[in-house]
Amino acid sequence: MTKRIHFTAEDLARTRVATTLGVAAETLDSIKRLRAGDSTPAFHRWRTAVGAESAGSLREQAGPLLALMPDRGPQIDMASLAGDATDIDEAVDHLLAAPRALVRLEVEYLDIHPPHRAWAGLLADGDRAARLELAEALRACHRAAVAPYWQQMHAHLTSVRTDYVHTMAEGGVERLLETVGTPLVRWRPPVLEVRHPCESDIHLRGRGLIVVPTVFSSQQAEVLHSPVDEEQPPVLALPTVGGRAHGSALWISRGPAERSLEDLMGRTRAAVLAAAADGCSTTELARSLGISPATASQHASVLRKAALITTRRDGKAVLHMTTRLGAALLASTTPGFGP
Structure with missing residues (x-):
């Protein structure tokens, strides 16, 4: 159709x-992916990092948001309620200040499950406590699924x-x-x-x-x-993130160990090494990291000379892959890259 x-x-x-669309809309879509059990290779590392928490405490914290995401029919439009803000605090402020008529329009046509209908009715009627519960659910989902990766995501979107x-x-x-x-x-x-x-x-x-x-x-x-x-x-x-695994560079959470890798080889070069873990072309490197193809090619060349990646032809493009040494370096310094 x-x-x-x-x-x-x-x-x-x-x-x-x-x-x-804004950090709130991306947060909502991230929860949709988790609920759907999406198997797209490009999101594998993200699912691995977030999935365990989403099955436990996150599911409980996200309750008010999940109530507005029924299995059938339309779901809540967070871009409409929270705007296109790139900061979660600003997005929550927009959500809390959204006109009552707009909230009612977003809620009244949803196929809400019976256990949540009373709460959804309060939300549609302008109940402040209900709206605060929704805002806290949005924050919890953002904190677990989006916040660790938002800097890379925003660079990619830019x-x-x-x-x-x-x-x-x-x-x-x-x-x-x-x-x-x-x-x-x-x-x-x-x-x-x-x-x-x-x-x-x-x-x-x-x-x-x-x-x-x-x-x-x-x-x-x-x-x-x-x-x-x-x-x-x-x-x-x-x-903009497709079925192949070239989105891996988006899912690098910057903990102390990762910062040590950045100190060793520079932030961009460390991100190039991480992106090559699942194989990616120079164009895919450039797009996912927000750098020019020439810069991506230069960083790949340095890593190749250090025996951390290999490069081979894949049709008209070249495909970069980490070597055993490169993979071991990532596994020892970056959460989520171990076996």
């Missing part, structure tokens, strides 16, 4: 790109947005629409077709479109609308 986004010339002129901007600068908005999100998105002027479980048509009517990269969103593009302001442009959220 397909969602079709209909553009006019005015919509093309008003289309822009943003860096992130790098992807920079790519979008360069594409627009060189070929205009239509060039961006032709290349972004393939194969999930297809540009057939003047319609952008988005692969989606629901069939629908969206007419922008001069509002334009906001294109936003994401980390934790499911492997499909999402089109998001403001439930209270029809004049706001829709948002096209695009997943």
Whole structure:
């Protein structure tokens, strides 16, 4: 099925790109991945680090948030309630200050499980205690699933947005629409077709479109609308971490041991070594770490000369992999890289 986004010339002129849906939306999507038992290789290290806690104390702490994420039908839109803030404190402030009418709109159509309906009703009616419980649940989920990796995630998202901007600068908005999100998105002027479980048509009517990269969103593009302001442009959220394991560099939590590795070889070079643990190309290195391909290639060359990685051809690209020595160094200094 397909969602079709209909553009006019005015919509093309008003289309822009943003860096992130916000830390709150990424937190919600991270919990969706944990609940779904997602097996995407790129998220393996993250699941390993977070999974044990999510099965115990996190599940209890996240209760109010999980109540608004029913198995069937729509789920709560945290981007709408908490905004696109990149700081969790700011996101919580937005959540606590969200208009009561907006909260009601977000809650009243959810298929809430019977044990949680009374609490959800209080939330929809503006009960302060219920909203504080939701805010604390969001904080708990962020603390466990996102906070240790947010710096790397934000660098990755910034790098992807920079790519979008360069594409627009060189070929205009239509060039961006032709290349972004393939194969999930297809540009057939003047319609952008988005692969989606629901069939629908969206007419922008001069509002334009906001294109936003994401980390934790499911492997499909999402089109998001403001439930209270029809004049706001829709948002096209695009997943940027694919099925291969090249997202590993995103999941490096900086503990004391890791900082010692950074002291030894430099932060970026340590991240390049970690990213190569599961194999990645120079382009994938550059994107996941927010550096240029030339810089990524230079760091890879140094690590190769030190016998910490190997490099081989993989079609038109080159694939970097840690050697036994490199893997041993990572295992001894970085949590989660052991056998």
